[in-house]
Amino acid sequence: MAAAPAIVFRDVNKWFGKLHVLRDINLAIGAGEVVVVCGPSGSGKSTLIRCVNGLERVQGGDIAVLGASVTARGVNLPALRTRVGMVFQSFNLFPHMTALQNIMLAPKKVRRLSHAEAEKAARALLARVGLVEKADNYPANLSGGQQQRVAIARALAMQPKIMLFDEPTSALDPEMINEVLDVMTTLAREGMTMMCVTHEMGFARRVAHRVVFMDEGQVIEEATPQAFFAAPKSERGKQFLSKILTH
């Protein structure tokens, strides 16, 4: 685990109206670190990850990503977001574009690559996620697992330093979960800094350097997966694990 922090949350607070969704979050994620954020529904974990690339604004504290503030006034969010890839629960491929076009879009429009360069890179990424032969398929003609792998390739096309995963397997049929987790595992092994909101505790155990457990907008505990799964320190952590690991 490298020392230089890639993401730093300092005293972060956020409200949705009167609902206090993030409470005094202090958290640092190192470069090359893989952190799994887990917790019960409504604990604020998705909101937390969405603050990293400014999809949600915070009302208190600050967040720095790769040394630059996300929360200060007048931040150039598009520039920051080119360095932070995001994968969503609902895939969010663009339905009017083929898999290849989905991947080529941002490199062409944001990084200003030529069509040929962007296509070459996109095909290489499709190969990496095992979908070369699906380049010309539209999202509607791909399975959920395939769509999510294309979505990961699309995020990687911007050559991000950090990848955010917001419940990437929650919308998938069980038999498709592993194909997505395999891609994520490879990515982690290659040294990508990753922040993953997921219920895949097997993935957390095998791949994560650290597990962050949240409840009611707070970070309740942080530990190595070994420590957390063997013996959570908090009562709420114990309850959470007993609920999700029994089935």
Added chain:
Amino acid sequence: MSYTFKWSVLWTGESGRWLLQGLLTTLELSALAWLLAVALGIVAGALRTVRFAPLRWAATSYVEFFRNVPLLVWMFFWYFGVPPLLPRAVQDWLFNHGAEFWAGMLALGVYHGARISEVIRSGIQSIPRTQFEASVAMGLTTFQAYRLIILPVALRLIVPPATNESLNLLKNSSVALTISVAELTFQTRQIETYTAKAIEALTAGTVIYLVLCLSIAMIMARVERRYAIPGLIARVGPAA
């Protein structure tokens, strides 16, 4: 019944030329107004969905102001109301260069733009918000997200109601006869006046409008099929 049909009035004398000129004027008026309406509709429809409130208010004001006053009143407004506010020289120039045509074009375009913007807004709002988030999350600006993702998808979804609005615009171009634009309906009435053959003249106009509108409907149906998004409920022909 003592009425004697005399269809030859449609091609004897000046009639044929009048009908052709009327047809061309209707086409020109409608095409320019349509371009204006679509441009205004896209801008206003998109602005009504953005986060920045002053832009939303501006677009909402435009829509509510222009769609809630009769088209006929707008025709009079642009033709009789606006020119006197302009400098004398500009007025003279306008009235020497078909002021009634430009007033009619503006009235049609601005009025239908307000209506089309609502169609476009409903298309945009049928797209999940996460599509926008996915667009900006990879570094696109809000403008790029609308231009490359949101609007291209929304425009594909709204072809049927946009066809409706386009046909309405074409038919409403006949209102411009009230400010003496020599479009198709104006010309059929001229034929009627000169020949006293109302049924023949109106039939000619009716058939021409019908053919124009059916042609547009057919073209739009092709556009709809050509740009259909794979995976949505097939609307025309077999599933993609």
